[in-house]
Amino acid sequence: xxxxxxxxxxxxxxxxxxxxxxxxxxxxxxxxxxxxxxxxxxxxxxxxxxxxxxxxxxxxxxxxxxxxxxxxxxxxxxxxxxxxxxxxxxxxxxxxxxxxxxxxxxxxxxxxxxxxxxxxxxxxxxxxxxxxxxxxxxxxxxxxxxxxxxxxxxxxxxxxxxxxxxxxxxxxxxxx
Numbered sequence: 001x002x003x004x005x006x007x008x009x010x011x012x013x014x015x016x017x018x019x020x021x022x023x024x025x026x027x028x029x030x031x032x033x034x035x036x037x038x039x040x041x042x043x044x045x046x047x048x049x050x051x052x053x054x055x056x057x058x059x060x061x062x063x064x065x066x067x068x069x070x071x072x073x074x075x076x077x078x079x080x081x082x083x084x085x086x087x088x089x090x091x092x093x094x095x096x097x098x099x100x101x102x103x104x105x106x107x108x109x110x111x112x113x114x115x116x117x118x119x120x121x122x123x124x125x126x127x128x129x130x131x132x133x134x135x136x137x138x139x140x141x142x143x144x145x146x147x148x149x150x151x152x153x154x155x156x157x158x159x160x161x162x163x164x165x166x167x168x169x170x171x172x173x174x175x176x
Contacts, residue, residue, distance in 0.1 A: 022150035022165060029172035030143050036106030038064070038072045039137075041096040043130075044089045044112035052116035055159070056130060059166050060109070067174045075099055101137050108135040109173075115149065116162065123154035126161040132169055144173070 040061055045053035057074065064072055075096040093110060100108040115129035127149070134144040146169040152161035 022148060022168065024146070024148040024168055026146040026148070026169060026172060027144050029174075032173070033106055037104060038069050039096075039100035039103065039105040039108040040064070040072055040074045041100065041108050041110040042075055042077055042092055043110070044093070045116075046112055046114050047116045049116045052113045055116065056111070056113050056162065056166065059159075059163050060111075060132075060170060063163075063167050063170050064109070064173065067170065069173070073103065073105070097135065097137070097140075100135075105137055108137055109133070110135065116158065118158060119151070125154050126152040126156055126158040128158070128162045128165050130162075130165060130169060134173065146170070146172075 040057060043053035043056040043060070045051070061072060061074060089112075096110070097108060109132060111130060111132035113128075113130050115127050117127055118124045119127050128151075129147075129149040131147040132145065133142045135141065136143045148165055148169050150161055150165040150168075152158075152164075
């Protein structure tokens with residue numbers, strides 16, 4: 001094998017690896033109580049994509065159930081609009097945390113979506129950036145956090161890219 005062929009093969013391999021890039025910062029999950037009830041709070045939408053937060057909510061709910069989190073309840077958003085798009089983020093988060101505490105939940109997962117779109121250009125790759133925070137409602141503090149970004153291939157759907165990132169970010173959270 002010539003050096004030229006080897007370098008060409010290595011170069012294409014690097015391109016393929018970089019085409020579906022992700023950056024993750026995931027905290028080590030604390031020991032979680034076995035009997036703890038969970039609330040899934042609204043995901044704040046800081047994107048220009050309508051309902052991006054609700055899309056993340058839906059995928060995160062499925063991932064958590066698959067990881068053995070039972071008794072998961074979603075915060076009931078009033079109305080049909082994406083309330084986080086209007087800038088009511090802190091007010092809605094505080095109301096959702098109050099609801100979860102009154103409902104006897106032990107843990108509450110919240111977060112935000114900063115990017116949920118297809119990049120402009122010829123290939124139009126999907127791009128997703130998310131943050132999750134897990135609250136212990138007995139102490140009111142954030143006990144775990146994760147953030148990450150992922151871009152997909154030009155023919156990958158935005159939902160598939162988001163699902164992969166959400167799965168990676170929530171991987172440490174499992175029922176013990």
